[in-house]
């Protein structure tokens with residue numbers, strides 16, 4: 616039996632496209648998406664409107680022929696960020712959001728924020744201008760267990776910031792816990808992205824039977840009960856949860872290392888995996904809300920006017936196990952099962 620489903624073109628509300636040869640190699644794999652929030656954690660980070668505009672132009676130039684993805688740019692918040700610069704970049708249409716990395720929390724986050732009080736003037740200006748703030752929500756305190764860092768971030772950092780500035784529009788990026796999902800449901804002006812891979816893997820996938828570097832990302836996947844809580848949130852249709860793939864390519868040599876870096880590259884098979892996951896949970900009717908409706912509603916943008924079609928066939932969808940990026944390879948996320956949902960453009 617062939618099933619098919621036509622949905623508004625999805626958006627990716629959290630995407631790493633990198634730069635240079637890696638950008639050229641990965642950009643085309645996000646072609647099913649209408650728009651993507653582009654993460655600013657380049658080396659050096661994207662901290663000025665000029666850098667964001669130049670990066671946007673490099674992304675537009677890297678799109679293969681016929682690809683329509685519109686990059687929505689972000690600025691990387693540092694302790695030196697001037698509130699007026701953010702407001703001006705947003706008013707000029709150069710940026711759609713600002714990204715806050717706690718210093719040292721994840722890949723290329725060394726220039727992030729250490730003392731959150733220093734960013735209060737930025738939070739106030741963003742609240743007034745209605746600019747969304749995306750958080751990598753983990754504390755970096757070495758005393759806090761890595762599996763607890765998201766939950767502790769909510770209590771120690773996010774809740775005090777939101778209490779001081781309730782009008783700030785917050786997105787908790789890539790939530791990995793039931794705590795995160797529950798917190799998002801508990802208030803106003805808060806939403807969360809959920810990645811494809813956190814709907815598929817728990818921490819056993821990373822550690823049982825040998826260490827699997829290609830399943831290591833940050834925040835690290837948690838125990839099964841948390842994965843199930845994320846599945847419930849994503850497939851519920853609740854407008855506060857939407858897709859941010861966090862597709863984060865790294866060269867294989869950097870991941871398959873004694874100190875392997877964090878990130879899963881999911882762009883090539885994300886929509887096929889999501890259709891599989893939503894079908895498994897009897898929630899295919901909620902897929903469009905998660906991938907195509909809830910994100911634009913929270914960001915105050917229109918839903919994409921065009922559509923894509925997902926077709927379930929008897930033969931698995933083909934995607935590469937690895938891609939070439941310059942003289943390096945990048946491994947594509949393996950969900951561990953064949954994917955029968957194929958993605959097509961629809962009229």
Ligand SMILES: NC(=O)N[C@@H](CC(=O)O)C(=O)O
Pocket residue numbers: 631656721722751831832833834861863864877878879
């Ligand atoms: N998610 C990851 O594990 N890695 C991301 C950074 C991030 O989103 O935290 C990356 O840039 O590689």
Ligand SMILES: [Zn+2]
Pocket residue numbers: 721751788789833834
């Ligand atoms: Zn992150």
Ligand SMILES: [Zn+2]
Pocket residue numbers: 629631654861863
């Ligand atoms: Zn990310």
